Amino acid sequence: MDKAKIWVAVVAAALAFPGHAAGPTQDELNHADSSTEWLLPNHDYAGVRYVNLDQITPENAASLRPVCAFQGADLNRALNNPIVYAGVMYVTTLYSTFALDPVTCKVKWKHEWKPKGKEANGSIKNRGVAIKDGRLVRGAQDGWMFALDAKTGRQLWEVKAANAEKYEALSINPLLFEDLVIIGPSGSEFGVKGWIGAFKLEDGSPVWRFNTIPDDGEPGAETWGEADSRLKGGGGIWTTPALDVAKGHLYVAVGNPAPDMLGTARPGTNLYTNAIVVLDVRTGALLWHKQAVPHDTHDWDMPVTAPLFTASIGGQQHEVVTMAAKDGLMRLVDRKTREEFYSVAVATRKNTDLEPTEEGVYTCPGLVGGVEWSIPAYSPKLDMMVVPAVDWCGVFKKEDEARFVAGQQYLGGSFTWDPVEKSSGWLTAVKASTGEELWRYHSSRPMLASVTATSGDMLFTGELTGDFLAMDARNGNVVYRYNGGGAIVGGVISYAVEGKQYVAVVSGMAAGFWLGTPGSMTVTVFALP
Template identity: 25%
Template sequence: MQADFRPTLLSRFVSPGSHIVSPEAWNPLSFLIAWFWGIMARLVTAGVLFLLLMPPGVFAQEWRTYGGDLGGTRFSTLRQINRSNIGKLKRAWTYHMGEMDRGGNATDGHHAAPFESTPLVIDGVLYFSTPSNRVIALDAESGTEIWQFDPQAGPTGQRRYFQHRGVAYWQNTGGDDRRILFGTFDGRLIALDAKTGKPCRDFGEKGEINLRTGVADAFPSAEYAVTSPPAIYRDLAITGAAVPEYPSKGPSGAVRAFDVRSGKLVWIFHTIPEPGEAGHESWKEDAWKDRTGTNVWSLMSVDTERRLVFLPVGSASYDFYGADRKGLDLFSNSLVALDAATGRLVWYYQMVHHDIWDYDMPAQPVLISLRRHGKEIPAVAQVTKMGFVFILDRLTGKPLFPVEERRVPESNVPGEVAWSTQPFPVQPPPLVRQSVEEADIRTSESNRYCTELFHSLENHGMYTPYGVELTLVMPGTLGGGNWSGGSFDKGSGYLFVNANELGAVGAMRPQADDAPERFRRVAKGGEYARFWDENEWPCQKPPWGTLTAVDVNKGEIVWKVALGRVDELKATTGTPNLGGSIVTAGGVVFIGATTDSRFRAFDARTGEQLWVTDLEASAHATPVTYLGKKTGKQFVVIAAGGGGYFRGKVSDTLAAFSLPDK
């Protein structure tokens, strides 16, 4: 971990260049005048003055950022829909975005591009993105289309589809310049006029900038895709990207900030430190050069008050073999806090050392607060694929609950040197199983496949590296937790996290002399094979997916329930799941995520399922909730598209729900 960051009172309230009264010239009136104008300058610079002039409660009725707020809490103060009346919730409107054929298997939707978008709702307009990168604006109360923008329009050849989680919104101080910002699969950052959907011509080159420039120049055909919305801090759009997981050389995973008006680069942070930068010593010899991975493909969070942006950084490439990058590999698999205005490193905390499991930091960091000894501590919670939740001090990066470095299994792959220890949080306890014993395997006659598979695998507990023999890793690459992340209710101190109970299977096999890597993970089910049967039911006994409430003040699990059901088994087994939750002041946790094409609501206090409805396909996305400007009705909206890593129906549905008219 690196330097602390505690802005002084003066630096918070007196803007650069403002007049500060000297001690010799001290008088109360002069000081008050200087202090007042210092605060006003700060507010104007931050765009906060506009917020202060807004009618009370307006922003609470909307969903202005991916995570509900810049800190990713996914909490809404709305309570019109609550525990007592949620049983009456009905479909209010349905919008079909028109992308049913998104590749994959036509019969079961396997590997069709998923519809993962989380909409934004501002001033009565709902904005979302599609699996082909289109951006669409709807009337938030009726679902009527207002405009759409297609970045693949024109003679671009075959249409591309990929996961895309949404867009970001920015407005100037006066509110007369409102922009939608989003990234594309081919590495562009685009700014649209929020009212018309037309490109903002003053942004970059006719409304877009080429994000590949400066980070992917030497790798023109390599992946550089923006699948998550940028983080917005004042007048900056802060971007990461998806880069190759194989081979090890490719585009940089650096994080950059661009001016939202002009598109000009403001700062860059090297997630793989260059010579002279903190953390560079963790890379042996020239292992850092042209290294890809170590990127932020997921969501960042922003603390505007403390001028911090939080980066969940992924693993270094190649994901499963690190003989050419022996060491800690900073800042891979770390939560990194930067000065949001400058990109300066404030602190970091590495959660996996020398990752050879593809244990990216996958989720948006959740900015929470803890109550301890009568004081409120600003903190950040990081959900991980390992099933851990790390809770750190937001200012220093120090753990707020004990974390132990424990010895873990060694690797038997030639050349590989697994790090000897890994950090294990003592509290909260792991949310999922991290090992599987023979007694855990389904043993009925119909599950003989799983029994035979288990006995063919090597496993030595948590952090077992993929070896030269076929190996079981638990949790696998889908987690545990994933980009689904968590939602947080400050009033109760509960953090709600959905997770997978799903292992992975693979062996490291030598490659040809001219291959980019000496070893590569392989298995009968492909490079990312799962520990499940022919039906894609996990091989261990249920639950296979869970929703958990964690009391962040005590570091304890309050309740845990199976999330989802396998209809063929006629049981609430829980299912593999991707897609997050939201929580409301009405005491309700809303979540889709499961593979059973259902949308559910749970009691935030007890975990009791209060409501469930069928969807056209599984909702591998995070819902939103907002209040209609005209009707005053609370709506809940979710994308139900299916596809992705799981079999099942595919749809192009955006579904809205509300209570019936009185």
């Protein structure tokens, strides 16, 4: 082959397989737990949120300062989980995807998605991208999913993966494993009949689908009473699943049943709502499930199925999964026996066994209480889990009928919130092997942002007020606090570039009912001088 022919062959290969030479490879993703970048929304497949970086410590964190900020100019919910790979940060807003320099915040490229039709209007947000083999994949509010070349932002493919006419929106960071993209629609109380599915990374074509609300004849369908009650039964996918890579087991968190407060419309346990569903990642076959809140009447989703880790309990090593829910309980469950080792109340609990009445029942947690979308961080070094939570009680009422109005919340009742002054938040640190409480941090407002732990004994998180917190993980003391002017309810990550440690914080809007400090979507990067 002469030089010209070789050149043509190289160009042709590059066009046929854009970005294939680039990573992260499957091997890199499998070892994301030891990476000092941030390859997955919760750092690694197991969702441990622990980074082996120790330049920032409780002794020097007081001299942290912001080094740059990126303004996304977007007033939708700022729930993005940034990804950092090969010295590039990827963040999203509802329609835009940005590649940024993670040290200077300069934009390398921007991609803009133009909705192709009706957009599902429940819970409008985007949580971010996933990356593998030089490709980024993300979903959109119109039910479409698309892939971009990570180097250039050029669009590689697009597929209609979900049906916005059925109120399905794709908001979570997808999970990429081998040749699969795993994603499912959110929006449990907007008329969704939930599912999670796998698509080919190469072109987005469908591979398997698991119905989180069973179809007729599928196991679990008998837990719903009349067949019609499953049609808008909820069970949305709110958070990216965790993955046990060695076994190929996918840990899916399934959202609440609908109508939320009217249990008589759906008699039974309502599988697989508010449950952990464990699937074979390659086939979607159900392996086992465990329901945290059967027959829920309080919108107490079970969004947390991570971290997965190995705990030393009673002198024995146990592979465990963390289950936490909006009911205010964090549970540690044996992945082999499926037995619960312990559960810890991380928010106020009152009248939790009472169903809503037409007159109303005062209950804690309220409609948005307990543990929301942010999973606990786990420090293997300190044998410690740290979980953010919401304290905001109120009165649940049910209605006498379930009425669905297209595009609106399908609640079958209502919730009257305690005054905002009575809302607050907690970070609770527990000894991971025993569940013993180590310390608690009380925030003036609900705590919703993600939490990151480091080998430098630091915790990084943020508050609804807009305060970024750098804390001593050993005692919960705040070492550094910085208010950037927008609520912090999304990603907070730490990574290294050329050997130097940084922390990036997403701030902006929370959903209106949180009454958080408003702001435009912003990424602020912090570092030591």
